[in-house]
Amino acid sequence: MNKNRQIFSYFLLPITCFLLVLTLGFATPAPALELYGNFKQGGLVIGHEDPGFEAFLDNIPLKVGPDGRFVFGFGREAGPVVTLRIVYADGKVSEQTFDIEARVYDIERIDGLPPKTVIIPEEEKIRREKETAMVRTARAGSSNDLDWAEGFIFPAEGRISGVYGSQRILNGEPRWPHFGLDIAAPVGTPVMAPAGGVVRLAEEDFLLEGGIIIIDHGFGVTSTLMHLSSVEVTTGQRVERGEVIAGLGATGRVSGPHVDWRINWGPVRLDPALALDMDALEF
Template sequence: MIATRRALLVGAGAGLIAAPLAWAQDRNDQDRNSVPLALNGAWRQGGYALGRTTPGALIFVDGEALTTASAAGLFVVGFDRDAGPNVRIEVRADGRTARRTLDIAPYAFPSTRVNGLPPSTVEPTDPALLERIQREIALKTEGFASRIDADDFRDGFVWPLETYRVSSAWGAQRILNGTPARPHYGIDLAAPQGSVIRAPADGRIAFVRPDMHFEGGLTLIDHGQGLITCYLHQSRLDVQQGQRVRRGDPLGRVGMTGRATGPHLCWRMKWRDRNLDPSLMVGAQAPKTIA
């Protein structure tokens, strides 16, 4: 059964998406010695925090300087699938600081089985293929290293397909052809072959290639500050590397290239080296004020 976006959210298909916590918001108690800071987001494994603070402020996560607030004072922080029970965010600007410790809720990720995959896409052994995979890892690593100075995440995201069915939830432990594999760091959206994939938010194309071994047709979009979304298994690519895209622009078409048993879009999101659930960002918005 194919569901529209509305049907997915209000019908039985919605149960396949890890529901975010009640929208969390935190506002800094202002005083002359602290940096203004407001946060909101989904504070759970695979979730995120969107923040507003002083423009250009340096953002530390668990003691490590990881990003800088935009000219509008906006920033994003992601929580990995296996994030611990809390994350400490510290903002520094003009000799002042603000600190917040966020409680990160655990999530019970499901387990899914996928059978019928070509053995070369599960446990490759051919030396030439292994060499190709290593080359492609290097290419993807370069794409994920993109860091544009932008805050295109500020108005959240929309779904990249108009009509789809969630066929595999984000974060599920995968068993491929009976072999335990890494967790699935994407949400699979089954849709008819050739369905148009659209940019869910503004950004710049950081990587595009039609013939990756595992991913098939692959596109990466940089939304700023290391937040990158990924679009796998495309049958056609309609963008070029370096191109600026706006929300709703066509990226390509749904296919079943790479490691796939049917036509679908695998939608992924990373913040730096952390894997996030992109569905949690649908409808999100950064704090409007810090007053």
């Protein structure tokens, strides 16, 4: 062994290794990705990573805030898996696949009913189409507000009288599942904004929903509150979490006074009960 090789082995090699480890250590971003929420059907998930990256959920680009926060959610039948891809500014890619927990929904079968009556009377169809379009437009907004990241509260005090995902099968015919969280209370009980945002729809008298308010919490996340007895806000108005915006009622198609609260991520219908329950996820 010549002298140079000896020096390399005894002295330079350990230093080279040390520097290499140091360099790699700094070049690889620390695993700073944080996720909060529920990887369950109906679940809402909030993510954060140091700014300077792009995020994709099953190849769909997610909107990322200037502070590195982003949000996504899962529908009633989502799953069985979903892939979250983070592409860093230096070109590094982190890809993680998550199982979406399947849920068992309340299914109620009622047979022997008289033949079904028409749900929407013919003369109301044009009105109904217009209302449905207004709801769709209100939920399609995607402001840059970060109110969705501040957490949600119950919009009213009362008894839970209906849950997300439940479905009735009448005379063997499955009906549209229920996507809201129903809170029953006396007419006039204050209804609060479950999170801050901008009012995108405020109407007193929709055919099925009665009094309805849709709040845009930013990044495609909206709350819908229905069957209101009074609507105390107007379209375009900013509201804060906990602010009284309406009175609870029994307007529209209902069997009793309650507020039906829905959360959407764009067109995806989420479970408000899961949005109220947002612990940090551990992997």
